Amino acid sequence: MRVGVLTGGGDCPGLNAVIRAVVRKGIGVYGYEFVGFRDGWKGPLESHTMELGIPEVRGILPRGGTILGSSRTNPFKVEGGVARIRENLYALGVDALIAIGGEDTLGVATQLHLQGVNVVGVPKTIDNDLNATDYTFGFDTAVNIASEAIDRLHTTAESHHRALIVEVMGRHAGWIALHSGLSGGANVILIPEQRFSLERVCAYVESRFQSHYAPIIVVAEGAQPEEGDMVTVQQDLDAFGHVRLGGIGEWLAKQIEARTGKEARTTVLGHIQRGGTPTAFDRVLATRFGLHAIDAVKDGEWGKMVALQGTDIVRVPLSEATEKLKTVPIEFYNEAEVFFG
Ligand code: F6P
Numbered sequence: 001m002r003v004g005v006l007t008g009g010g011d012c013p014g015l016n017a018v019i020r021a022v023v024r025k026g027i028g029v030y031g032y033e034f035v036g037f038r039d040g041w042k043g044p045l046e047s048h049t050m051e052l053g054i055p056e057v058r059g060i061l062p063r064g065g066t067i068l069g070s071s072r073t074n075p076f077k078v079e080g081g082v083a084r085i086r087e088n089l090y091a092l093g094v095d096a097l098i099a100i101g102g103e104d105t106l107g108v109a110t111q112l113h114l115q116g117v118n119v120v121g122v123p124k125t126i127d128n129d130l131n132a133t134d135y136t137f138g139f140d141t142a143v144n145i146a147s148e149a150i151d152r153l154h155t156t157a158e159s160h161h162r163a164l165i166v167e168v169m170g171r172h173a174g175w176i177a178l179h180s181g182l183s184g185g186a187n188v189i190l191i192p193e194q195r196f197s198l199e200r201v202c203a204y205v206e207s208r209f210q211s212h213y214a215p216i217i218v219v220a221e222g223a224q225p226e227e228g229d230m231v232t233v234q235q236d237l238d239a240f241g242h243v244r245l246g247g248i249g250e251w252l253a254k255q256i257e258a259r260t261g262k263e264a265r266t267t268v269l270g271h272i273q274r275g276g277t278p279t280a281f282d283r284v285l286a287t288r289f290g291l292h293a294i295d296a297v298k299d300g301e302w303g304k305m306v307a308l309q310g311t312d313i314v315r316v317p318l319s320e321a322t323e324k325l326k327t328v329p330i331e332f333y334n335e336a337e338v339f340f341g
Contacts, residue, residue, distance in 0.1 A: 001030070001032045001033070001095050001096065001297070002032070002033045002034070002035060002092075002093050002094050002095050002096075003022075003026060003032050003033070003034050003035070003094070003095065003096050003097070003098060003294075003297055004034075004035045004036075004037050004043075004044065004049075004089065004092070004094040004096070004097045004098070005019060005022060005023075005034060005035070005036055005037065005052060005068065005097075005098045005100070006036075006037040006040055006041065006043050006044065006068060006097065006098075006099055006100065006101075006105075007019070007040065007066040007068045007069070007070050007100045007101065007105075007124070008040030008041055008070055008071065008072070008073070008099065008100070008101040008102075008104070008105030008108075009040065009070060009072060009101045009102045009104050009105045009124075009125070010070070010072075010102070010125070010126070010274060011064075011065050011066050011070050011274055012124045012125060012126050012136075012137065012138030012274060013064045013126075013137070013138050013141040013142075013274070013275075013276065013277065013278035013279075013282055014124065014137035014138050014141070014278040014282040014283065014285065014286035015065065015066035015068075015070075015100060015124060015138075015286070016057075016060035016061065016063045016064075016065070016066060016067055017060075017061050017137070017278060017282070017283050017286035017287050017290065018100050018122055018124070018137070018286045018287070018289055018290040018293070019036075019052070019057060019060065019066070019067065019068065019100075019290065020057040020060050020061055020287070020290065021286070021287045021288075021289075021290025021291045021294075022034075022098055022290040022291075022293055022294045023052060023053065023054065023056075023057045024054070024057065025290070025291050025294045025295075026294045026297075027053065027054060029294075030294065030298055032294075032297075034052040034053065035049050035052060035092055035094055036049060036050040036051065036052035036056070036067070036068050037049055037068065037097075038050055038068060038069050039068070039069040039070060039071040039073070040069075040070050040071040040072065040073050040101070040105060041071070041073045041074065041075045041085075041105070041108055042071045042073040043068070044075075044085045044088050044089060044094075044097070045073065045075050045078060045081055045084055045085055045088070046088075047088040047091070047092065049092065050068070052068075061283060061287075062277045062278070062283070063277065064274075064275050064276045064277055064278065065275070072104065072238050072239050072240060073239060074104070074108065074239035074240055075108060075112075076108065076111065077239050082111075082112065082115060085112065085117070086115075086116075086117065089117070095118060096118040096119070096120065096297050096302075097109075097112075097117060097118065097119045097120070098119075098120050098121075098122060098293050098294070098297065099119055099120070099121050099122070100121075100122040100124050101121070101122075101123075101124060102123070102124060102125035102127070102129075102130060102136075103125070103129070103130060103322055103325065104240040106121045106123065106130070106305060106318055106321055106322050107240075107322045109121045109318055110303070110318040110319050110321075110322050113302055113303035113318060114303075117302075118300075118302045119302060119303065119318075120293050120296045120297055120301065120302065120304055120305070120306070121293075121304070121305035121306070121318050121321065122289045122290070122293050122305065122306055123136045123137075123289070123305055123306070123307060123321060124136055124137060124138055124286075125138060125139070126138040126139055126141070126142035126169060126176065126273055126274055127139070127169060127170055127171065127173055127175060127176065128173065128175040128176070128326070129170075129171075129172065129173035129175065129325045129326050129327065130321055130322075130325075130326060131320065131321050131322070131323065131324055131325065131326045132305065132307050132316040132320045132321040132326075133305075133307035133308050133309070133316075133321065133326075134307075134308045134309055134310070135285065135308050137278065137282040137285040137286040137289065138274070138278070138282060139175065139176070139179075139282075140278075140279045140281040140282045140285075141273075141276075141277075141278045141279045141282050142168075142169065142176050142180075142273040142274065143176055143179040143180050143183065144279055145269065145272060145273050145276075146166065146168050146176060146180030146184070146218075146269055146273060147179075147180045147183040147184045149166060149180075149184075149267065149269055149272075150166055150180060150181070150183075150184025150185070150186060150216055150218065151184055153166060153216055153267060154184075154185070154214075154216060157214035157215070157216060158213065158214045160214070160263070161209070161214055161262075161263075162214055162262070162263045162264065162265055163205050163208075163209075163214065163215045163216075163217065163253075163256055163260075163262055163263070163264040163265075164214065164215075164216050164217070164264070164265055164266075164267065165216075165217045165218075165219060165249045165252050165253050165256075165264060165265070165266040165267070166180075166186075166216065166217070166218045166219070166249070166266075166267050166269065167219050167220075167221055167246070167248060167249030167266060167267070167268045167269065167270075168180060168218060168219070168220055168221070168269050168273065169220070169221055169269070169270075169273050169274075170191065170192060170220035170221055170222055171192070171221065171222045171242065171245055172192050172193075172222055172325055172327065173191075173192065173193070173220075173222075173325060173326065173327045173328060174189070174190075174191020174192055174193055174194075174220040174222075174223070174327075174328045174333070175328060176220065176273065177189055177190065177191050177218050177219065177220040177223070178191055178328055178332065178333060178336060180218060181218035181336065182336055182339075184216070184218070185216070185339070186216045186217065186218040186339070187204055187205075187208045187213075187215040187216055187217065187339070187340060187341060188201055188204045188205075188215065188216075188217040188218070188340050188341070189217075189218045189219075189333075189336055189340075190217065190218070190219040190220065190223040190248075190252075191220050191223055191328055191333060192220055192222035192223050192224065192230075192327075193327045193328050193330065193333065194330065194333055195224050195225065195226045196223060196224070196225055196226065197225075197226050198225050198226070198255055198259070201217065201252070201256070202255075202256060202259045202260050203341070204340050204341035205217070205256055205260055205262065205264075206260055206262075207341040208341060209260075209262060217252065217256075219248050219249055219252060220248075221245040221246055221248060222245055222248075223248055224248075230243075230245060230248070231245065231246070231247040231248040231251050232244060232245055232246070232247070233245065233246040233247060246268065246270075249266035249267070249268055250266050250268075252264070252266070253265060253266045285308060288308075288313050289306050289308075289313065291313075292306040292313040292315075293306050296315055301315055303317060303318050303319075304316065304317060304318060305317070305318045305320075305321045307321065
């Protein structure tokens, strides 16, 4: 058996741990051969490959990023893209594909499976918004990075009597904002799932200053005020139809200053949340996903994604994982409200 492996979409700490586990078990236990596809779906589309054996995966467990490279290439947006992928897989003698990605990469995998390609999916995203799995790897690392940033911002905010806003990633789901805000003791957490009242945010800011503390506001990049839209950097869409978000933190700082007269500044964590070494939790989760993904290949379980449910790794249909996003339940968000203001 010859197995192709690719990583697509935004990178994420733990991708290399998955690749290592897939290759180590695939070669060591099943005697398979591997082909590494470069830069997401661009790899099989353009037959852009690299060697993927034991020497290539040595030492990569703690390394962030992905040795395979990544991209947001969508083969369904390329004329004859799917046919080219099938031809290239055939020419390279690839019998099965392991696609490691989020909603977009696995959405493509779902469609390719329906067209007869032997594919198994592994869920990755720092946003933790993939359906059918309790957690995706990368999320724990991102939350720890954001949480540490919030701890640091508390002390400087208090020294200068400022409101500090932390903008974190999260396009349609506020998991990073909610978890880092809770663990970092934020005074307000704003998530995409729940439109926010600017008036209420300013009231929380005022009340925090009255108690002689400085407010920390954690805002997900996709959060929206009750009146207004998502703040975007530019309107151009990527191959999966997403606009580039960013700027809600700056917008909020200006509004807070204008309405409360207090100084407000913004820190945008951006790609720092995605870079660098994965936490131990993410290394273990990514490793287990990799081990179970190669088992799924061995069992010919095409069109399945490995998923964490409780403490078990299970196989779910790719279509179930990609049919809708896993957003923050409003009851969970409401639990955090007791700490607001
Ligand atoms: O992978 C998802 C994500 O982390 C989103 O939260 C964010 O909007 C996006 O990546 C940004 O990625 P990039 O800057 O690589 O386009």
